[in-house]
Amino acid sequence: MADTDSSLVDDRRATQPEGGEAIHRPKAKSLKPLALLLPYVARHWVTVTVALIFLVAAAAVSLAIPLLLGSAADAGSAAQGNAEELLSLVDRAFLWVALAAILSGVLGAVRFYFVSRFGERIAADLRKDLYAHLLKLSPRYHSQMRSGEAVSRLTADITLIETFLGSSASLATRTLLTTIGALTMMLVVNWKLGLTLLAMLPIAVLPVMAIGRVIRTMSNRAQSRLADAGAEAAEALDAIELVQAYNREQSRLGAFTEAVEATFEAAMRRIGARSIMIVLVSVLLFGGFVGVLWLGARAVATGEMSFGDLASMVLYALYAGSGFGMLAEVYGEVMRAAGAADRAAEVLNAEPEITAPEHPVALPATVTGALEFDDVTFRYGDETVSALEHFSLSVKPGEFVALVGPSGAGKTTVFRLALRLFDVQSGRIVLDGVSAMQADPRDWRQQFAYAPQESALFTGTAAQNIGFGTDNPDEALLENAARMAEAFEFLAEKDGLATDLGQKGRSLSGGQRQRVALARALVRDAPVLLLDEATSALDSESEAAVRRAISNAAEGRTTLVIAHRLSTVRRADRIIVMEHGRIVEEGNHDQLVAKGGLYARLAELQFAEG
Numbered sequence: 001m002a003d004t005d006s007s008l009v010d011d012r013r014a015t016q017p018e019g020g021e022a023i024h025r026p027k028a029k030s031l032k033p034l035a036l037l038l039p040y041v042a043r044h045w046v047t048v049t050v051a052l053i054f055l056v057a058a059a060a061v062s063l064a065i066p067l068l069l070g071s072a073a074d075a076g077s078a079a080q081g082n083a084e085e086l087l088s089l090v091d092r093a094f095l096w097v098a099l100a101a102i103l104s105g106v107l108g109a110v111r112f113y114f115v116s117r118f119g120e121r122i123a124a125d126l127r128k129d130l131y132a133h134l135l136k137l138s139p140r141y142h143s144q145m146r147s148g149e150a151v152s153r154l155t156a157d158i159t160l161i162e163t164f165l166g167s168s169a170s171l172a173t174r175t176l177l178t179t180i181g182a183l184t185m186m187l188v189v190n191w192k193l194g195l196t197l198l199a200m201l202p203i204a205v206l207p208v209m210a211i212g213r214v215i216r217t218m219s220n221r222a223q224s225r226l227a228d229a230g231a232e233a234a235e236a237l238d239a240i241e242l243v244q245a246y247n248r249e250q251s252r253l254g255a256f257t258e259a260v261e262a263t264f265e266a267a268m269r270r271i272g273a274r275s276i277m278i279v280l281v282s283v284l285l286f287g288g289f290v291g292v293l294w295l296g297a298r299a300v301a302t303g304e305m306s307f308g309d310l311a312s313m314v315l316y317a318l319y320a321g322s323g324f325g326m327l328a329e330v331y332g333e334v335m336r337a338a339g340a341a342d343r344a345a346e347v348l349n350a351e352p353e354i355t356a357p358e359h360p361v362a363l364p365a366t367v368t369g370a371l372e373f374d375d376v377t378f379r380y381g382d383e384t385v386s387a388l389e390h391f392s393l394s395v396k397p398g399e400f401v402a403l404v405g406p407s408g409a410g411k412t413t414v415f416r417l418a419l420r421l422f423d424v425q426s427g428r429i430v431l432d433g434v435s436a437m438q439a440d441p442r443d444w445r446q447q448f449a450y451a452p453q454e455s456a457l458f459t460g461t462a463a464q465n466i467g468f469g470t471d472n473p474d475e476a477l478l479e480n481a482a483r484m485a486e487a488f489e490f491l492a493e494k495d496g497l498a499t500d501l502g503q504k505g506r507s508l509s510g511g512q513r514q515r516v517a518l519a520r521a522l523v524r525d526a527p528v529l530l531l532d533e534a535t536s537a538l539d540s541e542s543e544a545a546v547r548r549a550i551s552n553a554a555e556g557r558t559t560l561v562i563a564h565r566l567s568t569v570r571r572a573d574r575i576i577v578m579e580h581g582r583i584v585e586e587g588n589h590d591q592l593v594a595k596g597g598l599y600a601r602l603a604e605l606q607f608a609e610g
């Protein structure tokens, strides 16, 4: 019984959006997207079947309770005046009621266990699949997705689906069963009174549903303002150093306060509507209740109905009334879950752009590192201007090549294409005779070690960061890489390889981060090293350390460096000067300076000795 009578008396579910559901995600227009969940549901059919059996059993038992109570109440008239018999009849009848109530509780608990477990299991499976797929999708896909959206799909959307499967779906089925059951039982107990009540039902239900809709709209509005406030806070806190350095605390607080106050206003409007709802529900509930009692009492008075039947009728009316209220609530949650499933499906159905060909060509067992760009032209997405235009470059095994050029010349793009993070529109990239398009991307990328300029480090220890590119990093390997990258000494001053680098490696200096990133690249021991040198100026000691680290790293492998330092371009076997996606000059430092072209101008302005 506890299942069905909670919604109108206690408005727990209805008020849930205030606290429990701090998620604002658009709803779907139909239930179709929920089909995504079918294969997952099918995978756990045993749990589903057990949950369904207990769901139906619990509903049936709870529906029997009013009937049993009614017969308990009528026990008096059945005994026909014999006091002792009367007492034992009453005792027996109430014992049945008590047993049914206990059974209903036990069945309800078992149902709750299986249904919740089912919801949690599917949410976990779905989250894993979604994340695995997100990791496979190309950078192009991710750059088109709004920042934070992928994470919301993993967290907020799956939480909505979890609530749907682990609670709303079962609540909806259960409520539907008990409501239909209660209405049927009312007709069975007394069809006349039952029909009268059924006819009056829309008068009670429709206004409640209408106000419910208003409340949901208001609550969505409040949630979206809250999301604005959250985004504002996240952005400001992420750039806390900048905010404080520019004394912008007050102005950022202002933006947050505005969003919070707007949330408050929206919440107040919703609370107002909700107050009206409470009045309406109370009036309708008690009105209906009194109405049933009144009509029932008249029927009892005229002998059309027993007192016990009246008691059953009143309880069934309560079931039905609360059932309708609950269904209106659950409807919103179901549509929201459908919206979430739609967004999850959008990710799951996106095809990864970079895939292995049907019959990939294997790279040689020992790759020498001969890398060639053969007339490569590449455009990002819908851009009209090519980032690389007829770009041809042949790098010999072991050669050290520096790429230089003004900002936006296409240097980083060369790296991205070499790593096959994007596919070229025309031309080929060839490593040791195998073209990138013919190889399995995993096999291809295994041949490269990459150290990006923004040395992206992960929260964790130095060992975890340096060992990022390998599955089983052993200590000696990591230490060796750290030594070659000139990272060992400063780490030794802290906790060695166990040093905690802080969130995203923020507890290191710029030069130190760069050297840890270089150590990470060296652990891979790949034939080609792609290194994007940091632009930030380092003190001469760090500069020297980084220079030695790069020299060590380049030893014995093909190295391409996007160079920003004179020491690096001087060390290079060849300098490639790029502008507007093309190679405009090439040679060594002295030759290019003597030429007096773009490089000479860049060298004068850009390459400062550290």
Ligand SMILES: Nc1ncnc2c1ncn2[C@@H]1O[C@H](COP(=O)(O)OP(=O)(O)OP(=O)(O)O)[C@@H](O)[C@H]1O
Binding pocket: 143, 380, 381, 383, 387, 405, 406, 407, 408, 409, 410, 411, 412, 413, 414
């Ligand atoms: N993800 C992207 N989507 C669209 N255009 C891009 C993208 N990344 C780069 N571009 C464009 O491609 C061109 C080449 O960019 P690239 O990053 O390769 O230049 P770069 O030489 O590395 O510049 P910098 O020295 O400033 O890092 C630029 O015009 C840039 O605006």
